[in-house]
Amino acid sequence: MKRFISLELLLTLLLLFFTLSTFSQDVNYDPDKKYILGGLEVTGLQSYNEQTVKTYTGLRVGQPISFRGDQISAVIKKLWGLELFSDIEFFVTRIEGETIFLELYIQERPTLSKVTIFGVKKRKVDDIVKETDLKKGKKITESLIANTKNYLQNKYKKQGFLNTRVNIVTAKDTSETNAQSMVINVKKGDKVKIKDITFEGNEKLSARKLRKSMKNTKKRKPGRFWKKSKFIRNDYSEDLSSLIDKYAENGYRDARVLADTVEVINDKRIKINIKVEEGNKYYFGDINFVGNSVYTDRQLGQVLGIRKGSTYNGVLLRERIADDSKPDAEDLTNLYQNNGYLFSQINPVEVSAQNDTINFEIRIIEGKETFLNHVTVSGNDKTNDHVIFRELRTRPGQKYSKDNIIRSVRELGQLGFFDAEQIKPDIQNPDPNSGTVDLAYSLVESGSSQIELQGGYGGGGFIGTLGLSFSNFSIQNIFNGKAYKPVPMGDGQTFALRVQASRTFRVYSLNFSEPWLGGKKPVRFNLSLSRTQQFLASFSNTGRVQVNRDQQFSITGISLGLAKRVQWPDDFFTVSHALSYQLYDFENYRTGLFNFGNGTSNSLAYTIGISRSSAGPGRIYPLTGSIFEVTAKFTPPYSLFSDKDFKSLRERSEELSEKRATEGLTAEELTELETVDQERFKWLEFYKVKFKGDWYTRLVEKLVLRTNIEFGFLGSYNADVGKVPFERFFLGGDGLGRNFTLDGRETIQLRGYENNSLTPVDPITNQQEGGIVYNKYSMELRYPLTLKPSASIYALGFLEAGNSFNNFQEFNPFQIKRSAGVGLRIFMPAFGLLGIDFGYGFDEDLRPSAVGQGPSGWQTHFIIGQQF
Incomplete structure (x- = not known):
């Protein structure tokens, strides 16, 4: 043996x-x-x-x-x-x-004294030293040298440098005891591109379709900058699986890769050949559900959405069972998990294959109904617990629901107090026997206060701005000295103060908002106070600005609002109400902008709005969802209760206005015009309807397409009264409203054109007095450079179009001014949103001076505090 x-x-x-x-x-x-x-x-x-x-x-x-x-x-x-x-x-x-x-x-063994790296950029050296752990004092071993060499070669091969060579040598360092210095020489060579990808054995699916299914491995194609033709081994392996999935989507479940070869053409080019075996095409047969008691076969079949006789699609079947790419997908797994069955298991099993037909059993282990035991929150150093818990859709004792967890993450991200990218729900202590689970939310506070402190030169003088905005304010602690860090924070309220002044104007505003009035229901209360003063300015013979404070135009306003989140049609909807009053006061302010330079106008209005917001998860950079808003603003129809002859007043006003634009008016006629319009607009009467819709579509990873549609119309109840000179639409430019007269106008952004330059010219006065109706369309492609709490930065490209009109009869939604461009946005918690856009206008604007001058051309727009 x-x-x-x-x-x-x-x-x-x-x-x-x-x-x-x-x-x-x-x-x-x-x-x-x-x-x-x-x-x-x-x-x-x-x-x-x-x-x-x-x-x-x-x-x-x-x-x-x-x-x-x-x-x-x-x-x-x-x-x-x-x-x-x-x-x-x-x-x-x-x-x-x-x-x-x-x-x-x-x-x-000798210790490492210093490292010198050749062949890489200097700014990358420190990163390499850190990644390879080549710190001073490290013992030099054979494994250290081999691991460093392998790491660097793999690092650059992943970037497409397939011919990377790394040489490492050590030498005695006499300046230290038993020490050696290390020299690393990296020769990356040229990036190796894929010249071609060919296939053998493919008869059912074309080579073009197969190449398209390989998302990360592409052959070199001139002009395609968004997807490189680098060869990366890991990506290539994944793409081979994607290729098989492509066959599975088309019924060929037995398809497989028989062989694949990478042929080196030269130092810069390779060629890939893939040999496939397609097999036969299959179809779905009977699909039976086994083990289900919570849902009927019919209910499960509706969600599965696969009918007998349809082409076999293994990818679709997998996604309808559990779609890992979408946390809120409509699949069978989410159907159970959204109804409390966390421990459910769903497995499709092929029970027979007859000829070209495959019969399936969907075997379901439902498990025990699961309830939330403990729900905890951590990381909220500033925000009080009740502000967070009132936004959560997950409470102890409730059924487990994956959908409620996703919605809770969105609501917390929309608060703006936390970094939306780092809100992590963690399922802890799952117990299938007792049917309980704990849920913990991990949060990272982000800056929720902003300061605006800036100065500049414009309008003939220095302009200074001081603004303070606290979006996580606590008014109940305003008299608590210990709560000032630096201001009382933590209750989720908004408090903002803003002062802007120059020699020619002053603006004061105060805003307060409580999102949960009474603390029990999501009812938002808003209070806004504002005061604006515009002084008459003129230029002297020397070019200096002269300001007469006895000639001014002021607006004093107050607004109260309530907005309630409703449950129907779904709980993304909000209904809002607001009551506002503005006093327009003219003191010898004759500029031609209005027909009267003395007197007052009053505006008492009620606004109702219906909105739906499902965009998220973050407020700054939404990835999915939409925001719709419809508002209607009404004033009382005073003319119905007045015995004034408004028709005669309007006709006389139009007659004098036309004469002033062509011939000029005498002092008596100017006084008459002011008196007539003062009578017409003592109390403003109008209605104003607006619609705005935003859609956010995630294309690839965090590449997002934002689609926008806007429409606005300012109408009058009584044609004899005519159109009010306030509340009009001014279209074009950055949309920031840099005209300081602030006559209740709305400035609408349309990049590629100068500010307000797409505002129509009034045929009577031959001036741009604001549009009565406008429409706007835009598409914006966004990509984030970083979404860190300290600063969120994203680049964008846009296409925009829109126009404004003097009356509804002239309105044509297809008569538009077009533009395109690129931009950059930077959001810093302390300063808000900053950005710059470069837009090209393809059409003439509406100013009289632009007629016959050709396209608007390139315009630069600076964005400060714009909506996200």
Whole structure:
């Protein structure tokens, strides 16, 4: 009978032989005899303490020593395992009777003193040193050098540099004890591009379709900058799976890759050939559900959405069972998990395949109904717990619902108090037996207060702005000195103050908002106070601005609003109400903008709005969802209760206005015009309807398409009264409303044109007095550069079109002014949203001076505080 020596025994014998051979043969000793260790001397040390090394060995004076066992070999193995030494040897120095004295000679590995890297950009050197852990004092080992070399080669191969070569050499550093410097030379070479991808064996699906299914491995194509033709091994392996999935989507479940080869053409180009076997085309047969009691077969079949006889699609079947790409997908797994069955399991099983038809069983283990046990929140250092918990759709004792968790994450992100990218719900302590689970939300506070402090030159003088906005304010602690850090925070209220002033105007505003009035229901209360003063300015002969404060136009306003989140048609809807009053006061303010320079106008209006907002998860950079808003603003129809002859007043006003534009008016006629319009607009009467819709569509990862539609119309109840001179639409430019007259106008952004330049010209006065109706369309492609709490930055490209009109009869939604461009947005919590856009207008604007001048051309727009 043959006997074999095990590998473990062989290694033990070799180690024992090596151990015995390391002892000096000058002193005779009996290897079978046990000795008492009389002393241990450590030699060869350069940086380590002798006692430290003795401690590592575990050998103590007075203990028995045997050379036949594994006692000494274990010590050597332990010291080698430290990877601190390049040589280890034991010597017998002398023997006195039963006592033996040993010497341990070690050679320390050199330490790393410095690293020099060639072949990479200087700014990348520190990152490489950190990634490879080549810090000073590191022991230089063969594995360190090999791992560093492999890491760098793989790093650059992933970037498409397939011919990367890395050489590492070390040299003695005489400036330090037992130290070596390291020089790394990286030769990346040229990026290797894929010249072509060819297929063999494909008869059912074209090579074009197969190449398209490979999302990350593309052949070189001129002009395609958004997807590179680099060859990255991991991406290529994933794309081979995607190729098989493409066949599975078209009924070929047996398709497989027989072989794939990467042919090197030269240092810059490779060619990929993939040989496939397609197999036969299959169809879905019977699909039966097994184990379901919560939902009927019909209900499950409606969600599955696959009918008998349809082409087999393995990818679709997998997605209808559980779509991992969408957390809120309409699939069977979410159907159960949104109704409390966290521990449910759903598995499709092929039970038979007859000819070209495959029959399935969807086997369901429903598990026990699951309820939330504990719901906790962490990371809210500033925001009070009640502000967070009132937004959560997950409460202790409720059924587990994945949909409620997703909605809670969105609501927390919409608050703006936390970094939406880092809101992490964590399912803890799941217990299938008791049917309970704990849920923990991890939050990271982000800045919720903003300061606006800026100065500039415009309008003939210096303009200063001071604004403070606190979006997580706590008014109940306003008299609590201890709560000022630097202001009372944590209750989710909004408090904003803004002051802007120059020699020619002043603006004061105060806004307060409470999102949960009474603390029990999501009813938002808003209070807004504002005061604007515009002084008449003129230029002297020397070009200096002269301001007359006795000639001014002022607006004083107050607004109260309530907005309630409703449950129908769904709980994304909000209904809002607002009551506002504005007093327009003219004191000898004759500029031609209005027909009267003395007197007052009053505007008392009620606004109702219906909105639906499902965009998220973040407020700054939404990835999905939509925002719709319809508002209607009404004033009382005063003319119905007045005995004034408004028709005669309007006709006389139009007659005098036309004469002023063509011939000029006498002093008496100017006074008459002011009196007539003062009578017409003592109390403004109008209605104003607006619609705005935004859609956010995630295309790939965080590449988002924002689609926008806007419409606005300012109407009058009584044609005899005419159109009010306030509340009009001014279209074009950055949309920031830089005209300081603030006559209740709305400035609408349309980039690529100068501010207000798409405002129609009034045929009577030949001036741009504001549009009565406008429409706007835009598409914006966004991509984030960073979404960190300290600063969110994203780039964008846009297409926009729109126009405004003097009356509804002239309105044509297809008669539009077009533009396109690119831009950048930076959101910093302390300063809000900042940005810049470069837009090109393809058409003439509506100003009289622009007629016949051709396209608007390139315009630069600076964005401050624009809506997201």
